[in-house]
Amino acid sequence: MSVGLDRHDDGIVVLTLDDPERRNAMTVDMGDALRDATAELRDDAGLRAVVLTGTPPAFSAGGDLDMLEDLARRTREEGYDATGHMRAFYGRFLSVRDLPVPVVAAINGHAVGAGLCVALACDLRIVAEDAKVGLNFSRLGLHPGMGGSWLLARILGHQRAAEWLYTGRLVRGAEAAAQGLALEAVPAGDVLPRALALAGEIAAASPVTVRQLKRTLATTADADLDTALAREAACQAVSYGTDDLREGLAAGRERRTPDFPGR
Structure with missing residues (x-):
């Protein structure tokens, strides 16, 4: 199995x-394993946070060169159109975006090309100081593929993302x-422990609210204020009927840490 x-x-x-022998390269088999793992987790009501990392020494060194060379050969020699193949390939790895809870990327080593794209698809990132990304x-x-141009611009802003993409340079x-x-x-050595600590903080918050927020942040990123306000009002209307809010208010009055039931 290529995804633990x-x-x-x-x-x-x-x-x-x-x-690790291929520095966690983005292969079809790796993508299938990641897609299967996310499918297993998607309907898990007890899931509160996910950490995505790589077996050292890399997070992921990027695309599988054998696959890229084969696609290049087929395109040149056979006139093959790789559009459909690549779209399906992206979907395997971007399945992490379908998880209903926050995903923290623990970038414990080099993350290059498609490997970095998978980390960009996560909600939050902790990176090793000396990793090349x-x-x-x-x-x-x-x-670029795997959503790299779209994701990077939204994380770094247009100008900084353009500099990264045009030059293709790697940074620490x-x-x-x-x-x-x-x-x-x-x-x-601290990347995974720090990511787990962050995931623990998320897991200690209201699971109902965190899952709502995951959807809110995804759907209102490019929305106008009225759309965002409508989403917030609808979500708060749901919150008023939850046991999580009842517990949160009681804990606030009693000056104790809440123990959210997740419903």
Whole structure:
């Protein structure tokens, strides 16, 4: 299996890209395994947060060169149109966006090309200080894929994303975090513990509210204020009927930490 799935008692699941000999390259098999893992988790009512990481030494070194070379050969020699193939390929890995809870990318090593795109598809990112990260597609002669151009512009802003994409340069994790790609940069050995701590904070919040927020942030990112207000009002209307709100208010009055039931 090329994606490990480790369940924790607090509703946190760690997914691990696990093909260290190829530095967790983005292969079809890896994509199938990730899609299957997310499908298994999607309907898990007890799920509260997910951490996505890679088996050291890399998070993911990017696309599978054998696949890229085969597609290039078929296109040149056979006139093959790879559009459908690539769209299906993206979907395997971007299935992490379908999870109903926040996903924290623990970028514990190099994350390059499509490998970084998968991390960009997560909600939050912690990166190793010395990891090399970047979208190097232009240096391969390949247009970015896996949502890279769309995701990066929304995370870094248009001008900074354009510089990354046009040059294809790789930067250290510390610089990437300073530019806003990740919440913070820490030593490589601290990446997973820090990501798990963050996931623990998320898991301690109201599961109903966090799941609502996941959807809100996805649907209102490019919406106008009236649309955002309508979404917030509808979500609060749901909140008023939940046991989570009852527990949260009681905990506030009693000055204790809430224990949310998730309903």
